Amino acid sequence: xxxxxxxxLHSEEIFSGKIITLEIQDVELPNGKRAKREIVKHPxxxxxxxxxxxxxxxxVEQYRKALEKTIVEIPAGKLExxxxxxxxxxxxxxxxxxxxxxxxxxxxxxxxxxxxxDEIVHVFLAKGLTKxxxxxxxxxxxxxxxxELTLAEAQQxxxxxxxxxxxxxxxxxxxxxxxxxxxK
Amino acid sequence: xxxxxxxxLHSEEIFSGKIITLEIQDVELPNGKRAKREIVKHPxxxxxxxxxxxxxxxxVEQYRKALEKTIVEIPAGKLExxxxxxxxxxxxxxxxxxxxxxxxxxxxxxxxxxxxxDEIVHVFLAKGLTKxxxxxxxxxxxxxxxxELTLAEAQQxxxxxxxxxxxxxxxxxxxxxxxxxxxK
Numbered sequence: 001x002x003x004x005x006x007x008x009l010h011s012e013e014i015f016s017g018k019i020i021t022l023e024i025q026d027v028e029l030p031n032g033k034r035a036k037r038e039i040v041k042h043p044x045x046x047x048x049x050x051x052x053x054x055x056x057x058x059x060v061e062q063y064r065k066a067l068e069k070t071i072v073e074i075p076a077g078k079l080e081x082x083x084x085x086x087x088x089x090x091x092x093x094x095x096x097x098x099x100x101x102x103x104x105x106x107x108x109x110x111x112x113x114x115x116x117x118d119e120i121v122h123v124f125l126a127k128g129l130t131k132x133x134x135x136x137x138x139x140x141x142x143x144x145x146x147x148e149l150t151l152a153e154a155q156q157x158x159x160x161x162x163x164x165x166x167x168x169x170x171x172x173x174x175x176x177x178x179x180x181x182x183x184k
Numbered sequence: 185x186x187x188x189x190x191x192x193l194h195s196e197e198i199f200s201g202k203i204i205t206l207e208i209q210d211v212e213l214p215n216g217k218r219a220k221r222e223i224v225k226h227p228x229x230x231x232x233x234x235x236x237x238x239x240x241x242x243x244v245e246q247y248r249k250a251l252e253k254t255i256v257e258i259p260a261g262k263l264e265x266x267x268x269x270x271x272x273x274x275x276x277x278x279x280x281x282x283x284x285x286x287x288x289x290x291x292x293x294x295x296x297x298x299x300x301x302d303e304i305v306h307v308f309l310a311k312g313l314t315k316x317x318x319x320x321x322x323x324x325x326x327x328x329x330x331x332e333l334t335l336a337e338a339q340q341x342x343x344x345x346x347x348x349x350x351x352x353x354x355x356x357x358x359x360x361x362x363x364x365x366x367x368k
Contacts, residue, residue: 004247035325063188180364
C-alpha cells in the first residue's frame with residue numbers, strides 16, 4: 001500500500017548554492033488535486049558523539065548565522081561529494097576538535113526536517129580519543145571553541161538552551177539512556 | 185565572550201513561499217574576512233508524543249516529498265502566525281489523529297538544522313487522550329494514515345527506518361529513557 005505518494009508534475013530549481021539547492025515542485029496529490037512543494041536539497045551530514053577516556057563529551061561552541069546566536073553542539077559537518085559517512089566523521093572530528101579516534105560506531109541516522117528538506121544526519125559514537133599534534137585545519141569560514149563536558153554538565157546545557165539542536169539533544173539523551181540501562 | 189559572531193553586511197531574499205523563505209547573507213567573519221551564508225527561514229513547528237491510556241504511541245504515516253518516501257512520524261505541524269506552540273500542538277494532534285488530550289507538557293525544543301535553517305521544533309508529551317467525534321480536518325494537501333504502536337514496535341520501526349526523522353527518533357528514545365529510569 002502506498003496510496004499516500006505524491007507524483008512530481010513539474011520541478012523548478014530556484015537556487016543552487018554552496019550548501020543547499022531550492023526546488024519548487026508541482027505535485028499530484030493522492031486525491032488527484034495539485035499542490036506546490038518547497039524542497040531544500042542538502043548533501044547530508046555527519047555528527048560525532050566523541051567521549052574521552054575521562055568520560056567527557058567533546059563539544060564545539062559555534063556561531064550559527066541562521067539562528068543569530070552561538071550554541072554548543074557535538075562536532076558535525078557536511079558530506080563531501082561521494083564521501084562515506086564514516087570517513088566524513090573521522091575528518092570532521094579531527095578538523096573541529098583535533099581528536100583522532102580508535103573506533104566509530106553508527107548510532108542512528110535521521111532526517112532533520114522531512115517537511116521541507118532531504119538533509120540526513122548520521123550520528124556516530126567515537127571512542128579511544130587521542131589529540132593529534134598537527135590536526136587538519138577547519139574550513140576557512142569556520143570558527144569554533146572546544147568544550148569538554150561531563151554528562152551532568154551537558155544535561156545542564158540542554159536545560160539552559162546552550163545545547164539547542166536536534167543531533168546534540170539526541171546525543172545527550174543517548175548517553176542518559178546508556179547510563180540508566182547500566183544502572184539497572 | 186562572543187568572539188564567534190558573524191556580522192550581516194548584506195542580505196538578499198531569493199524566495200518566499202508558503203513554508204520557507206530563502207535568504208543569502210554576506211557576513212563578516214570573526215577574523216574580518218567575508219563569507220556567504222545560505223539561510224532558510226521557517227515559522228517553527230510543534231510535534232506531539234501522544235501516548236494512549238493503553239500505552240500506545242500515536243503516529244502518522246505520511247509521504248514526504250522532500251525524501252520521496254513514506255515515513256512514520258509523531259504528529260507535527262507548522263506554527264501559524266502568532267500561534268502559541270501549546271495551542272498548535274492541540275490543534276495538530278486533533279487534525280492529524282482525531283485525538284484530544286487532557287494534558288500537554290513541553291519535553292524539549294530544538295533547532296533541526298542550525299547550519300542552514302532557523303526551524304525550531306517544540307516537542308510536547310500529550311496524555312489523557314480521547315477520540316473526538318467530529319475532529320477538525322487536515323489541511324487540504326495533507327494525507328496521513330494513523331498507527332498506534334507499542335514502544336517495542338516503535339523501536340523496531342526505528343531499526344527498519346520506517347521511523348526516520350529527528351523528532352520521532354528523539355521521542356522514541358525519550359520513552360526508552362523513561363522506561364529505563366522507572367525500572368531502576
